[in-house]
Amino acid sequence: MRQVNGNPRSSRDPAPSRLRYRLTRLWLRPSFRKFLNVGIPLSVGVLAAGTFLTQFDIRGEAYALFQKVHGIVVEQPQFMITEMAVPDVSEDLAEQIRVAAFVTLPASSLEVSVAAVRARIESLDAVERARVQLRSDGVLEIRAIERVPVVVWRTADNLQLLDATGVRVAEIDSRLRRPDLPLIVGAGADAQVPEAMLLLDALQPVAARVRGLLRVGERRWDVALDRGQVLRLPETDPQGALRRILDLNNGDQLLARDVQVVDMRNPDRPMIQISEHAISEIDRLKRMSLGEDA
Missing domain, CATH: 3.10.20.310 (membrane protein fhac)
Known part of the structure; x- marks a missing residue:
């Protein structure tokens, strides 16, 4: 009969060691298995490819070949x-x-x-x-x-040529370079070139006397004529006010008289300002009529 050893420590312990247990638990993680199966081989491949390209300079040779072929093609x-x-x-x-x-x-x-x-x-x-x-x-x-320039716009800094929509065409250094074009002056005048062109068209009967259009307060226009005459137009319907002035000029030769300002800013109450010389003449005629100037 076989004698049984009574010492339990002499038999092998079936429980795994601590290290083996931890490795087993680690292997059960999906991320760890993915790293071993994919990450390590991919890293090794990239490292090997980089070493290969660096050692043989294949990238530089490929780029040089591309440049050569490109040059041959484009220079045909x-x-x-x-x-x-x-x-x-x-x-x-x-x-x-x-x-x-x-x-x-x-x-x-x-x-x-x-x-x-x-x-x-x-x-x-x-x-x-x-x-x-x-x-x-x-x-x-x-x-x-x-772009065809239609007006010269004088600003505080320079002279600009504008087309019919008010877009800048060029800059000039002297008004004498384009004496054939009408002059507009004042801030905001460039935004109102279409309206300015309508006014200039209406002024054709006295075009030879027109010196320019002045934009006042970015709201309305003044017409400057020779002999220092000024036509002040309203904000609304400036063309209508200008036609009234020209009708008076056709009938009574208004602009041929000693008139300095024709003010139409209030169309219901137009005003006329005569020159100092005309005022002196009127005073003299009054004194003559009263017998004060014999």
Whole structure:
């Protein structure tokens, strides 16, 4: 008969060790298993690829090859722009357009953005809108609609040419550069160019005497004539008030008389201011009628 050892410590303990228990618990976590199965192989692959590229400079060689192929393609004769055409505009504006286009010839059409060229040209004050076309004969054709100045606007700082909508066309250094255009003066006058043009059109019967339009308080207009005469127009319906003044001039030669100011700011109570000389003459005539001036 086999003798049984009575010492329990001599038999092996079936319970796992503390380290094995912790490793088992760690393995049961999904994030840990994902890290072992995916993270470590991916890290090793990235490290190996980086080492390979660094050692053999494949990235630099690939970029150099791309640059070489790109240069060969873009420099093909059929893609080259050799001339820039800017027809149907003034020579001054054509030169501004060539500079604004910012295209150094010869250039490859594959490297020129038509939209960017058009945007740069339309940013010019003198250009209303533009059309840019790459022609098959190697010509970059730019057709621009030029803004036409209709008035000279005198501000506190400079003289500007404005088109019929009040948009700035250019700046000039002297009124003598555009004596053919009417003059408007005052803050806010640029925003009222359409109304100013209507007034100037109504003033055609005395156009030779008109020196300019003055915007007063950004609310209304004064018309400056030669001989220092001023026509003060109301805020509302200035054209109607101007027609009344011109009707009086046609019938009674009002503006040919010694009148200094015709004030129509209140159309119901128009006022006329005569000159100092006229007042002196009236006083003299009164004294003569009373026998004071023999």
